[in-house]
Amino acid sequence: MSLLDWIPFINTNKKPQLDPEEAKRLLTTRYNHFRQLIQANTKTHENMAELEEALRGFHPYGMHYVRALCTRISVSTYTMVRHLNELNPDGYGNLFKQFELIQDKISPHIESVHYSGEGELVLDLSEVGRDQADICGPKMAMLGEAGKSLGLKIPSGFVVSTIAFRRFMQQNGLQGEIDRLIQATDFDDRDAVFQISSRVMQLIMRSDLPCEVSDTILTAYDKLVSQIGKDVNLAVRSSALGEDIEGAAFAGQYRSILNVDRSSLVDAVKEVMASKYSMQAMAYRNNRGLKDEDVAMSVGCIEMIAPVCAGVAYSRSPVNVRDENISVYSVWGLPKAVVDGTAETDEFTVSRIPSLQVVKSFIADKVERYACESDEGVCRMVQHDGVRHEPSLTDEQAVSVADVAARIEEHFGPPQDIEWAITEDGEFYLLQCRPLMLIEDGLDHTAENKSLPPAILSGGRTASPGVGVGAVFPIHKSADKLSFPEGAVMVLKQALPGRAALLDKCSAVITEQGGMAGHLANVAREFGVPALFGVKDALKKLEAGQVVTVDADGHGVYLGTVESLISEKPRKRLMKGSPVQASLRKAARHIVRLNLTNPDSPDFRPSHCKTYHDIMRFCHEMAVREMFGFGISDEYIKAASRQLICNVPKQFWVLDLGNGVSPEGDINDKCVFMEHVESIPMRALWAGMQAVPWDGPPPIHGRGLMSVMFEATMNPDLNVASRSRYSQKNYFMISKNYCCLQSRFGFHFCGVEALVGERTSENYASFQFKGGAANPERRILRARFIGGMLDELDFRVRIREDNMSARLEGLTREDMEYHLKVLGYLITHTRQLDMIMTNPAQVKKYRQRFFDDFKKFEG
Numbered sequence: 115m116s117l118l119d120w121i122p123f124i125n126t127n128k129k130p131q132l133d134p135e136e137a138k139r140l141l142t143t144r145y146n147h148f149r150q151l152i153q154a155n156t157k158t159h160e161n162m163a164e165l166e167e168a169l170r171g172f173h174p175y176g177m178h179y180v181r182a183l184c185t186r187i188s189v190s191t192y193t194m195v196r197h198l199n200e201l202n203p204d205g206y207g208n209l210f211k212q213f214e215l216i217q218d219k220i221s222p223h224i225e226s227v228h229y230s231g232e233g234e235l236v237l238d239l240s241e242v243g244r245d246q247a248d249i250c251g252p253k254m255a256m257l258g259e260a261g262k263s264l265g266l267k268i269p270s271g272f273v274v275s276t277i278a279f280r281r282f283m284q285q286n287g288l289q290g291e292i293d294r295l296i297q298a299t300d301f302d303d304r305d306a307v308f309q310i311s312s313r314v315m316q317l318i319m320r321s322d323l324p325c326e327v328s329d330t331i332l333t334a335y336d337k338l339v340s341q342i343g344k345d346v347n348l349a350v351r352s353s354a355l356g357e358d359i360e361g362a363a364f365a366g367q368y369r370s371i372l373n374v375d376r377s378s379l380v381d382a383v384k385e386v387m388a389s390k391y392s393m394q395a396m397a398y399r400n401n402r403g404l405k406d407e408d409v410a411m412s413v414g415c416i417e418m419i420a421p422v423c424a425g426v427a428y429s430r431s432p433v434n435v436r437d438e439n440i441s442v443y444s445v446w447g448l449p450k451a452v453v454d455g456t457a458e459t460d461e462f463t464v465s466r467i468p469s470l471q472v473v474k475s476f477i478a479d480k481v482e483r484y485a486c487e488s489d490e491g492v493c494r495m496v497q498h499d500g501v502r503h504e505p506s507l508t509d510e511q512a513v514s515v516a517d518v519a520a521r522i523e524e525h526f527g528p529p530q531d532i533e534w535a536i537t538e539d540g541e542f543y544l545l546q547c548r549p550l551m552l553i554e555d556g557l558d559h560t561a562e563n564k565s566l567p568p569a570i571l572s573g574g575r576t577a578s579p580g581v582g583v584g585a586v587f588p589i590h591k592s593a594d595k596l597s598f599p600e601g602a603v604m605v606l607k608q609a610l611p612g613r614a615a616l617l618d619k620c621s622a623v624i625t626e627q628g629g630m631a632g633h634l635a636n637v638a639r640e641f642g643v644p645a646l647f648g649v650k651d652a653l654k655k656l657e658a659g660q661v662v663t664v665d666a667d668g669h670g671v672y673l674g675t676v677e678s679l680i681s682e683k684p685r686k687r688l689m690k691g692s693p694v695q696a697s698l699r700k701a702a703r704h705i706v707r708l709n710l711t712n713p714d715s716p717d718f719r720p721s722h723c724k725t726y727h728d729i730m731r732f733c734h735e736m737a738v739r740e741m742f743g744f745g746i747s748d749e750y751i752k753a754a755s756r757q758l759i760c761n762v763p764k765q766f767w768v769l770d771l772g773n774g775v776s777p778e779g780d781i782n783d784k785c786v787f788m789e790h791v792e793s794i795p796m797r798a799l800w801a802g803m804q805a806v807p808w809d810g811p812p813p814i815h816g817r818g819l820m821s822v823m824f825e826a827t828m829n830p831d832l833n834v835a836s837r838s839r840y841s842q843k844n845y846f847m848i849s850k851n852y853c854c855l856q857s858r859f860g861f862h863f864c865g866v867e868a869l870v871g872e873r874t875s876e877n878y879a880s881f882q883f884k885g886g887a888a889n890p891e892r893r894i895l896r897a898r899f900i901g902g903m904l905d906e907l908d909f910r911v912r913i914r915e916d917n918m919s920a921r922l923e924g925l926t927r928e929d930m931e932y933h934l935k936v937l938g939y940l941i942t943h944t945r946q947l948d949m950i951m952t953n954p955a956q957v958k959k960y961r962q963r964f965f966d967d968f969k970k971f972e973g
Contacts, residue, residue, distance in 0.1 A: 141847075144740075145771040147200040149852065151737050152869060154193035156876045158730050161187045162706050169699060171689035174401035174618055178297050180698045181224050187705055188217060191726045194733040201740045209720040213729060216704050223700040233277040235330045239416060242273060244526075249275045251353030251412035256526065256547050264525055266518065266544045269349070270342060271416030272334040274383055276355060278327045279411045282387065285324055291317065292391070293406075301400045304393075304615075305596050311393040318388040319381075328380045335376055335415070346417055347373045347490065350382040351546075352389060353412040367395040367614065367633075368411070372448070373418050373486045387411045394615035401618045401641070403692025419543050420486050421535035423506040424449035425459065426631040428550055429519040430529035432639055433579050433630070435552050439473070440464040440516040443631040444506040447483030448492060449533055449545070455609025455628030455635065457482060458648065460506050464516035472509040479503060511536065522547050531636075551640055565678065571624075571649055571656070571671035577609070577635035579667050580644035581679045582622025586660045588653050589613065603664055605652050609634040617641045622664035624652045624671065646671070714914070738867065738880070755845065757785045766844045766857075774848035795853035795868035795879070796846055798931040802938025806967050857941065864941045870930045877930045878923035881909070881937050883944075884916060895951035900944055903964060907936060935971040939964070 165183055168175060195209050233249060242250050242258030250258070250273045261268035283289040292314050299310045322328075339345055352368035369389035374382045389395060390411045399409060425444035431437035442462040443452050451457035458478035465473045480502050484492050507515070515534055523530045526549070533546035587602035589595055595613065598604070601621050606613060609628025614637040617623070623638055623645040630647065638645040644666035656662065656671070663676040672679070689695040703725075710718055710728045713735045723729045758766040768775070768786050779790025791797060844857040851871040857864045865882035883900055893916035901911040901918045909920035922933055943964065951957060 141769060142771050144201060145847065145849065145852070147197045148737055148740070149849075149869075151194050151197035151201075151733060152878075153876060154190045154197065155730060155734050156878075157190040158187060158194065158726070160875055161190065162727065165698070165702060165706060168689075169695065169702060171403075171692075171695055174301075174403065174689065175694065176301065176400040176403070177224070177405045177407070177694050177697065178299070179301070179400075180694060180701070181297070183698075184220060184224050184701055184705070187726055188220075191729055194730060194737075198733045198737055198740075201737060206720065206736065209723070209729065209732070212720050212723045216724070216726060216729070219704045220701045223697050234275055235278040235281075235327055236334045237273045237275060238334075239268070239271045239273055239414065248355065249277060249412065251276065251355055251414075253351070253353035253546060253548060254412060254414040255353075257414070257544065260522055260525070260544055260547055264521055266522075267542060268544050269417040269419055270338060271348065271414060272338060273353065274327075274331060274413040274415065276410035276412045278323075278330070279387055279413075282321075282323050282327060286321070288317070288321055296396075296406065301397070304598070307396060308393050308596060311391055311396055314391040315388040318391070319384055321384075323380060323384060331380060331383060331415070332376070335379055338417075342417070345375075347375050347486070348379065348382075348415045349418050349545075350374050350379070350386055351414040351416065352386050353414050354390060355408060355410050355412070367398045367611070367637075368392070372450070372492045373490055375490050378490060379415065383413050383415070386413045392612075394612050397615040397618070398637070403689040403694035405693050405697070408693055416545075418486060419535045419537065419545070421448065421543070422446070422538050423511075424535035424545075425452045425506075425515075425533075427515050427519040427532050427534065428529070428631065429523040429532075430550060430552060432529075432550055432552055432636075433576060438466055440466065440470075440519055441631070442507065442512045442515050442519075443629060444512070444515075445483060446480055446497065446501065446506050447485045447495070449535065450484045450492065451482070452629070452631050453533065453633055454611060455625065455632030455647070457627060459629050459631065461629070462507060462509070462512035462516075464513055466520070470513045470516055470520070472512050475505070475509075475512075477503060477505045480506065507536075514542065518542070518544065551636070566670070567672055567674075567676065569670040570662070570673050571652060572669055574624075574646045574649035574669055575629060576645075576666045576669065577623075577625075577628070577630045577632070577647040578638035578643055578645035580622075580642065581666070582620070582644040582664045583675050583680065584621035584661065586656045586658055586662055588656070588658055590653075603662055605656055607653060609647055611637075614638075617643050622646070622666065624649050624656070624664060626650060626652050756783065758791075758846070759785050759787050766846060769845060769847045771847060771849045771852065773850040774852075791848070792850060793846075793848035793853050794851055794927070794931070795870040795934055796848045796855075798870070798934035799853060799855065799866060799868070799938040799941075802935030802940075802971065803942045805935065805939060805970060806943070866934075866937055866941070868930070868934055870927055870934070872927060874926050875924060877925055877927065878921065879930060879934055879937065880921045881919065881940075883918045883940075890916065892951045896944065899951065899957060899961070900940060903940070903961065904936075907933060907968075909933075932971050936968055939967060939971075943967075 161183060165187065167173075168183070192213060195206070195213055198209070199206050237246070237250060239254065239258050240261065242255055243262060244252075244255045244259040247255035254273045257268055260266050283292070295310050295314060300306055335348070350371045352370060354368060369386045369392070371382045371385060390409060399406060423444055423446055425442065426449065427443070428441045431439060431441065440463075442464060443459045444462070445451045445457060445459050452459050457480065460478055460480070461476040462472050463474040464470055480497055482494050482496055485495055487493050518534065519530055519532050522532060526547070529550040529552060531548050531550040532544060535543045535545055537543070582603060584601045584603040585599070586605055587598055588605040589598070590607075592612070595616055598616050598619055600619050602619070603622045603624060604613065604616055604620050606623070606625040607627065609625040609632045611633035614634055617637055618641065620643050623634070623643060625634075625645075625647045626649060628634065628647040632647075635645060635647060644664055646664055646666045646669065649671070661674055663672040663674065663679055665672070665679050705726045707725045708727045708731060709724050710722060710731050712718060718732065718735070720732065723732055755767040755769045758768050760766065768791070770786075774791065774793040774796070775786055776790045776792050779786045788800065791800075845855070847854040851869055853866065853868050855864070855866040863882075863884050866879070868879040870877050870879070881904070883897065897913050897916045897918040901913045901920065904920045905911045909922045911918065911920045922930075925933070
């Protein structure tokens with residue numbers, strides 16, 4: 115080193131020699147950040163598409179899914195921001211702040227709600243009204259309201275409030291542990307749901323109620339005994355929040371424990387609370403879009419009534435909105451056999467006009483009845499022959515029950531589903547009332563289908579209308595439900611409420627016992643699953659795996675698929691109007707909306723990113739610019755690149771970012787042969803460029819030639835002696851699955867970027883085309899000419915003046931290679947076509963020729 119090198123006023127202008135390996139390392143690092151940004155972009159696109167599908171509401175999901183999905187989108191969006199800042203550490207730092215602002219707007223809609231836990235732990239049922247549904251649950255609130263406002267006789271009792279439940283769940287982090295277990299559960303895996311359900315319920319049962327809660331419950335019981343004047347056993351019944359949501363009946367999803375004495379009361383209350391996490395209840399909430407944290411459990415503790423007969427009444431027909439008759443279902447003893455669907459019931463149809471009267475009745479063979487044990491619990495007793503065939507209600511009693519149902523409907527508004535009991539001395543008790551969900555009436559297909567094949571089973575009653583086709587799957591024991599296949603026909607002995615957990619997978623349900631007043635029938639109607647109940651010998655006559663068509667409306671089961679019975683039915687939006695969907699919709703406003711649409715706008719900057727989609731759009735656009743512009747000096751590119759040795763009179767340089775060139779091609783550090791290139795997208799692009807020799811520019815008339823000459827004198831980019839943005843070398847940046855080409859062909863600039871591999875969801879190709887030798891009009895026409903052809907080949911095309919860009923994504927490797935060959939062909943064969951763009955005949959000729967040549971790339 116000379117002395118002159120130390121004098122700051124003298125500069126020899128010698129540039130340091132760049133290390134090719136260091137240059138390649140730097141560029142490879144940049145490419146890896148770009149590649150990971152693109153992968154995160156793909157994941158974000160997929161997750162947003164999943165979110166939009168979820169918003170349509172056809173498939174069930176819970177809040178755990180919403181939180182997980184929003185978290186995935188947040189993580190992949192943040193990943194894009196991070197890698198963009200690695201590409202240009204000084205350019206996009208304020209994007210992190212914008213990301214946090216958006217995240218803060220999403221969080222309130224997906225985070226769990228925390229309740230204060232303040233309020234009354236126990237309330238007297240006689241003082242409860244519907245304005246207290248938030249602490250007593252709608253079931254007990256409506257029962258108390260009916261007693262107060264309508265003067266109906268209801269059992270004495272008290273209600274353990276939702277405040278008591280939440281205080282219990284917050285004790286010792288119990289709710290947090292439950293949330294952790296549920297969050298990790300795949301609700302499509304029924305075995306996993308069953309295991310988590312068992313663990314959570316055991317966890318609750320092993321936990322002690324807070325002392326103030328258990329003491330208040332026992333004090334309320336003692337007060338009740340003092341009022342009645344004797345020891346009394348109780349019916350301990352669920353009354354959870356969420357049961358008043360439109361379209362959610364919750365029929366039979368929670369536990370009711372009958373005939374409980376004081377010594378077992380606290381454990382019975384805990385058991386009912388734990389039933390919030392029964393397998394069927396968890397599946398039901400997931401299928402109906404109800405938030406777990408919104409479903410707090412209140413427990414009704416009411417005097418146990420020992421009836422001579424009891425049952426259910428519907429103030430309207432649940433399967434025919436035009437049928438205003440009142441249906442009364444009755445059995446001897448407790449109403450358990452009606453609601454559980456375990457026995458045949460007497461049915462009375464009561465008309466409203468001209469006055470309440472029984473117009474039709476069906477008296478069942480009531481083999482058994484449920485009754486209270488002398489100490490605790492209930493038992494099933496065999497009926498003696500003299501009572502089995504006797505009606506459990508007189509017509510006068512049926513009309514009296516119907517009158518109560520009509521009065522309750524008039525008071526509350528919507529049609530009602532009531533549970534009732536009549537004691538030995540003829541005293542009527544209302545045990546429960548809730549809104550009755552109505553569905554469109556079914557049709558009897560047998561009259562209109564004279565050519566139906568013989569039915570292999572017939573009879574029964576329509577518990578839920580419709581037609582379903584599927585393979586028979588009989589369930590004999592609880593373990594069978596864990597292997598229930600998608601789309602099967604569920605065949606049961608009894609219409610047990612616990613089987614409702616399978617309804618989202620069923621095409622139809624057939625039972626040997628049970629009626630339309632049971633819990634399973636209620637939920638089947640809610641889910642739109644055809645159900646035919648009371649079909650004799652169904653388990654004996656139907657073979658497992660046998661494909662059958664179930665016509666619940668026409669009371670028939672047919673072998674195979676009966677096309678004449680199947681009609682296109684609109685898919686049921688299970689999540690429509692649900693709290694979970696509402697939360698997702700509110701969060702989605704800050705996720706999927708796209709405000710940044712024009713990259714050339716001055717508003718296209720981080721401060722205008724209002725959603726994750728905006729950030730994703732901004733990151734992708736800037737990342738492409740960083741890579742196309744390289745964001746680094748030409749010296750680095752030259753130092754890291756090698757010349758492609760090929761049989762074309764044009765210089766191409768290759769920058770291998772990793773695994774783009776075979777080991778044999780790495781021997782020479784100055785050049786690389788095409789046969790050593792292993793980049794999938796580059797080879798496809800190159801094949802298109804070389805497939806058909808270019809026979810030169812088309813002949814042009816005088817005006818076209820004058821246009822080119824004039825443009826060449828006015829546009830400095832076309833002056834080969836000047837330093838323009840088009841005068842750079844032609845570069846391929848490649849890896850095994852990636853290719854980025856920057857090239858000047860003739861007077862126009864082309865850019866291609868592609869990622870092609872076996873992962874279809876990540877595959878994409880983008881194409882940029884700009885410039886030309888003619889005047890603006892002809893250049894614009896050529897951009898439209900190219901864009902029109904790509905549009906027909908499924909590219910998304912955008913044209914601004916003479917600048918055309920196109921993008922394609924999500925195709926298989928073979929399809930991507932075909933489209934890249936087309937791009938390679940267009941790069942070579944659209945040179946100087948701008949000169950003939952005002953000649954329609956020439957344009958049509960070249961368009962047809964190009965499409966004929968594209969056929970060579972097929973197959």
